[in-house]
Amino acid sequence: AQKVTQAQTEISVVEKEDVTLDCVYETRDTTYYLFWYKQPPSGELVFLIRRNSFDEQNEISGRYSWNFQKSTSSFNFTITASQVVDSAVYFCALSEIGKTSGSRLTFGEGTQLTVNP
Protein backbone atom coordinates (compact mmCIF):
# COMPACT_ATOMS: atom_id res chain seq x y z
CA ALA A 1 0.00 0.00 0.00
CA GLN A 2 1.07 3.55 -0.67
CA LYS A 3 1.73 5.87 2.23
CA VAL A 4 2.79 9.48 2.67
CA THR A 5 4.03 10.78 6.00
CA GLN A 6 4.33 14.41 6.98
CA ALA A 7 5.72 14.18 10.47
CA GLN A 8 5.43 17.90 11.20
CA THR A 9 1.85 18.66 12.15
CA GLU A 10 2.47 22.35 12.82
CA ILE A 11 5.36 24.70 12.21
CA SER A 12 5.56 28.30 13.35
CA VAL A 13 8.25 30.69 12.10
CA VAL A 14 8.91 34.39 12.03
CA GLU A 15 8.78 36.23 8.74
CA LYS A 16 11.96 36.01 6.64
CA GLU A 17 13.02 32.75 8.21
CA ASP A 18 13.63 29.76 5.96
CA VAL A 19 11.45 26.74 6.64
CA THR A 20 11.53 23.14 5.39
CA LEU A 21 8.50 20.88 5.27
CA ASP A 22 9.30 17.19 5.32
CA CYS A 23 7.63 14.47 3.29
CA VAL A 24 8.47 10.76 3.34
CA TYR A 25 6.68 8.26 1.15
CA GLU A 26 6.31 4.51 0.67
CA THR A 27 5.47 2.82 -2.59
CA ARG A 28 6.13 -0.40 -4.49
CA ASP A 29 5.75 1.33 -7.83
CA THR A 30 8.92 1.99 -9.77
CA THR A 31 7.26 4.85 -11.58
CA TYR A 32 5.27 7.43 -9.69
CA TYR A 33 4.69 11.12 -9.26
CA LEU A 34 5.01 13.25 -6.16
CA PHE A 35 3.10 16.46 -5.58
CA TRP A 36 2.92 19.38 -3.22
CA TYR A 37 -0.29 21.36 -2.69
CA LYS A 38 -0.97 24.49 -0.66
CA GLN A 39 -4.28 25.04 1.15
CA PRO A 40 -4.72 28.64 2.32
CA PRO A 41 -7.46 29.54 4.82
CA SER A 42 -9.93 29.92 1.96
CA GLY A 43 -9.89 26.12 1.61
CA GLU A 44 -8.99 25.49 -2.01
CA LEU A 45 -5.99 23.24 -2.65
CA VAL A 46 -3.53 24.95 -4.95
CA PHE A 47 -1.15 22.82 -7.00
CA LEU A 48 2.51 23.76 -6.47
CA ILE A 49 4.66 21.09 -8.11
CA ARG A 50 4.71 17.62 -9.65
CA ARG A 51 7.88 15.52 -9.74
CA ASN A 52 8.48 12.35 -11.77
CA SER A 53 10.23 9.50 -9.94
CA PHE A 54 12.88 9.35 -12.66
CA ASP A 55 13.84 12.99 -12.24
CA GLU A 56 15.83 13.59 -9.07
CA GLN A 57 16.94 17.06 -9.94
CA ASN A 58 16.06 19.64 -7.36
CA GLU A 59 13.74 22.37 -8.48
CA ILE A 60 13.55 26.01 -7.57
CA SER A 61 10.69 28.37 -8.26
CA GLY A 62 11.20 31.79 -6.75
CA ARG A 63 11.29 31.37 -2.97
CA TYR A 64 10.19 27.73 -3.23
CA SER A 65 12.52 24.79 -3.69
CA TRP A 66 12.08 21.04 -3.61
CA ASN A 67 14.58 18.34 -2.73
CA PHE A 68 13.72 14.89 -4.07
CA GLN A 69 15.87 12.02 -2.77
CA LYS A 70 14.83 8.60 -3.97
CA SER A 71 17.38 6.87 -1.74
CA THR A 72 15.59 8.11 1.36
CA SER A 73 12.09 8.25 -0.19
CA SER A 74 11.79 11.90 0.68
CA PHE A 75 10.44 14.92 -1.14
CA ASN A 76 11.04 17.96 1.06
CA PHE A 77 9.82 21.47 0.41
CA THR A 78 11.72 24.59 1.47
CA ILE A 79 10.40 28.14 1.58
CA THR A 80 13.15 30.74 1.66
CA ALA A 81 12.55 34.09 3.35
CA SER A 82 9.04 33.13 4.42
CA GLN A 83 6.20 35.63 4.27
CA VAL A 84 2.91 35.92 6.11
CA VAL A 85 1.09 34.95 2.89
CA ASP A 86 2.83 31.58 3.03
CA SER A 87 0.72 30.66 6.05
CA ALA A 88 -1.32 27.66 4.97
CA VAL A 89 -1.63 23.91 5.23
CA TYR A 90 0.75 22.13 2.88
CA PHE A 91 0.07 18.64 1.59
CA CYS A 92 2.46 16.18 0.03
CA ALA A 93 0.88 13.53 -2.24
CA LEU A 94 1.89 10.43 -4.18
CA SER A 95 0.25 9.03 -7.30
CA GLU A 96 -0.54 5.36 -7.68
CA ILE A 97 -1.71 3.08 -10.43
CA GLY A 98 -5.18 1.75 -10.01
CA LYS A 99 -6.78 -1.09 -11.92
CA THR A 100 -8.72 1.34 -14.05
CA SER A 101 -7.37 4.75 -13.21
CA GLY A 102 -3.85 6.06 -13.33
CA SER A 103 -4.18 9.21 -11.34
CA ARG A 104 -5.33 8.37 -7.84
CA LEU A 105 -3.43 10.29 -5.16
CA THR A 106 -2.47 9.36 -1.63
CA PHE A 107 -2.11 12.40 0.61
CA GLY A 108 -0.12 13.03 3.74
CA GLU A 109 -1.88 14.48 6.74
CA GLY A 110 -0.65 17.97 6.01
CA THR A 111 1.60 20.48 7.78
CA GLN A 112 0.10 23.70 9.13
CA LEU A 113 2.62 26.47 8.53
CA THR A 114 2.17 29.75 10.38
CA VAL A 115 4.40 32.67 9.48
CA ASN A 116 4.29 35.42 12.07
CA PRO A 117 5.12 39.04 11.27
Add this chain to the structure above:
Amino acid sequence: DVKVTQSSRYLVKRTGEKVFLECVQDMDHENMFWYRQDPGLGLRLIYFSYDVKMKEKGDIPEGYSVSREKKERFSLILESASTNQTSMYLCASSFSRTTRETQYFGPGTRLLVL
Protein backbone atom coordinates in the same frame (compact mmCIF):
# COMPACT_ATOMS: atom_id res chain seq x y z
CA ASP B 1 -6.75 28.02 -16.42
CA VAL B 2 -8.43 24.96 -15.02
CA LYS B 3 -11.65 25.77 -13.28
CA VAL B 4 -13.34 23.42 -10.84
CA THR B 5 -16.44 24.76 -9.15
CA GLN B 6 -18.57 23.38 -6.34
CA SER B 7 -22.20 24.28 -5.87
CA SER B 8 -21.94 25.54 -2.29
CA ARG B 9 -19.18 26.82 -0.02
CA TYR B 10 -21.20 26.22 3.14
CA LEU B 11 -24.11 23.90 3.76
CA VAL B 12 -26.15 23.09 6.86
CA LYS B 13 -28.39 20.02 6.82
CA ARG B 14 -30.33 17.95 9.31
CA THR B 15 -29.75 14.31 10.17
CA GLY B 16 -31.56 12.05 7.75
CA GLU B 17 -31.76 14.55 4.91
CA LYS B 18 -30.60 13.63 1.43
CA VAL B 19 -27.74 15.90 0.42
CA PHE B 20 -26.39 16.62 -3.05
CA LEU B 21 -22.97 18.16 -3.59
CA GLU B 22 -22.27 19.21 -7.16
CA CYS B 23 -18.94 19.64 -8.88
CA VAL B 24 -18.31 21.01 -12.37
CA GLN B 25 -15.05 21.26 -14.31
CA ASP B 26 -14.61 23.16 -17.54
CA MET B 27 -11.45 21.55 -18.94
CA ASP B 28 -12.80 18.36 -20.51
CA HIS B 29 -11.05 16.25 -17.86
CA GLU B 30 -11.68 12.51 -17.83
CA ASN B 31 -11.16 11.93 -14.12
CA MET B 32 -13.12 13.40 -11.27
CA PHE B 33 -12.75 12.80 -7.54
CA TRP B 34 -14.51 13.43 -4.26
CA TYR B 35 -12.52 13.73 -1.04
CA ARG B 36 -13.38 14.60 2.49
CA GLN B 37 -10.96 16.43 4.73
CA ASP B 38 -10.96 16.13 8.49
CA PRO B 39 -8.46 17.51 11.03
CA GLY B 40 -5.58 15.12 11.61
CA LEU B 41 -6.71 12.76 8.84
CA GLY B 42 -5.71 14.66 5.73
CA LEU B 43 -7.69 14.05 2.54
CA ARG B 44 -9.48 10.76 2.13
CA LEU B 45 -10.87 9.58 -1.19
CA ILE B 46 -14.59 8.80 -1.20
CA TYR B 47 -15.28 8.00 -4.85
CA PHE B 48 -13.81 8.72 -8.21
CA SER B 49 -14.88 8.48 -11.83
CA TYR B 50 -12.74 8.04 -14.92
CA ASP B 51 -15.51 8.32 -17.47
CA VAL B 52 -19.17 9.20 -17.84
CA LYS B 53 -21.37 6.76 -15.92
CA MET B 54 -18.27 5.04 -14.50
CA LYS B 55 -17.40 5.15 -10.83
CA GLU B 56 -15.06 3.47 -8.42
CA LYS B 57 -15.02 3.34 -4.66
CA GLY B 58 -12.27 5.09 -2.83
CA ASP B 59 -11.16 4.50 0.74
CA ILE B 60 -14.31 5.58 2.56
CA PRO B 61 -17.37 5.11 0.31
CA GLU B 62 -19.80 4.01 3.03
CA GLY B 63 -22.76 6.33 3.35
CA TYR B 64 -22.09 8.01 0.01
CA SER B 65 -23.00 7.51 -3.62
CA VAL B 66 -22.04 9.39 -6.77
CA SER B 67 -23.41 10.20 -10.17
CA ARG B 68 -21.68 11.17 -13.38
CA GLU B 69 -24.17 11.66 -16.18
CA LYS B 70 -22.09 14.23 -18.05
CA LYS B 71 -18.34 14.47 -18.41
CA GLU B 72 -18.08 17.86 -16.76
CA ARG B 73 -20.27 17.13 -13.73
CA PHE B 74 -19.71 14.80 -10.77
CA SER B 75 -22.20 14.68 -7.94
CA LEU B 76 -21.72 13.34 -4.43
CA ILE B 77 -24.87 12.13 -2.68
CA LEU B 78 -25.38 11.57 1.01
CA GLU B 79 -28.44 9.34 1.02
CA SER B 80 -29.26 9.98 4.68
CA ALA B 81 -26.94 12.53 6.25
CA SER B 82 -25.47 11.76 9.65
CA THR B 83 -23.54 13.94 12.06
CA ASN B 84 -20.31 12.03 11.38
CA GLN B 85 -20.50 13.27 7.81
CA THR B 86 -19.87 16.81 8.97
CA SER B 87 -16.71 17.65 7.10
CA MET B 88 -15.03 19.61 4.35
CA TYR B 89 -15.71 18.06 0.94
CA LEU B 90 -13.32 18.68 -1.92
CA CYS B 91 -13.84 17.87 -5.56
CA ALA B 92 -10.95 17.46 -8.00
CA SER B 93 -10.41 16.64 -11.65
CA SER B 94 -7.51 15.50 -13.82
CA PHE B 95 -7.00 15.09 -17.52
CA SER B 96 -6.31 11.46 -18.34
CA ARG B 97 -6.66 8.12 -16.62
CA THR B 98 -3.67 6.69 -18.44
CA THR B 99 -1.14 9.14 -17.09
CA ARG B 100 -0.53 10.52 -13.66
CA GLU B 101 -1.91 13.91 -14.35
CA THR B 102 -2.16 16.63 -11.79
CA GLN B 103 -5.41 16.90 -9.89
CA TYR B 104 -7.00 20.34 -9.72
CA PHE B 105 -9.28 21.14 -6.84
CA GLY B 106 -12.43 23.11 -6.30
CA PRO B 107 -12.91 25.56 -3.41
CA GLY B 108 -14.52 22.97 -1.13
CA THR B 109 -17.87 22.66 0.60
CA ARG B 110 -18.04 22.83 4.38
CA LEU B 111 -20.97 20.64 5.37
CA LEU B 112 -22.49 20.73 8.84
CA VAL B 113 -25.01 18.03 9.71
CA LEU B 114 -27.10 18.81 12.78
